[in-house]
Amino acid sequence: MFQNPNLSFTETYRCYPVTFMSGNERENVNYGGKIILPPTALAKLAGLNIEYPMLFELRNTNKQRHSHAGVLEFIAEEGRVYLPYWMMQTLLLSEGDLIEIKNTTLPLGTFVKIQPQSPDFLDISDPKAVLENSFRNFSTLTQGDVIQIYYNNKTYEIMVLEVRSLESPNNPSIGISIVETDLEVDFAPPVGYVEPKPQPKQSMVSLIRKLDLYLVI
Secondary structure: OOOOOOOOOEEEEEEEEHHHOOOOOOHHHHHOOEEEOOHHHHHHHHOOOOOOOOEEEEEEOOOOEEEEEEEEEOOOOOOEEEEOHHHHHHOOOOOOOEEEEEEEOOOEEEEEEEEEOOHHHHHOOOHHHHHHHHHOOOOEEEOOOEEEEEEOOEEEEEEEEEEEEOOOOOOEEOEEEOOOEEEEEEEOOOOOOOOOOOOOOOOHHHHOOEEEEEEOO
16 A cells, blocks of 8 residues: 655644553653553554654644653553653643644664763762663653653653764754664763862762763663
């Protein structure tokens, strides 16, 4: 059956945090970058030439805010979409607000610069392992987003300062796919961090400034 490559998926839904879903506990979904759509979305997507993994652009048109996401499941009630709470905050959305969701393609990422939003992040003894594990819950990263990860009974907020892709390694991108990619991570000093003086040894910020993560999602 012939499929028009120009067709695209664009829908408007009422958005709610994933914690509003009934049934099984989905608290872990709050610490990732994937959304939950209704079954009719899957039916519409199946009839289009959609590249995998399925990636989406999310827009709050009233506030001129946008982000990107993957999809976890197609089990939401019709007319609704469920988002991680950090994503609703980034998009300046409240429960029940309208959000526009459109399928998109993003270049494969090679580099991201992040900034922990608290010096508490420096207490993590193995940030490489924590980020590798946490980023498996994400399909995309978008410049300007403040994502959340969960480790050792604590939530950490991390701002995405810059992303770069395989297609354009020398120029910043707006968003990247991080599915099955070799991703270099650069750290900016955490918000509120003050370098101790004098400093006889290399600081933790310097020690973790660059990590190479191989993410398979």
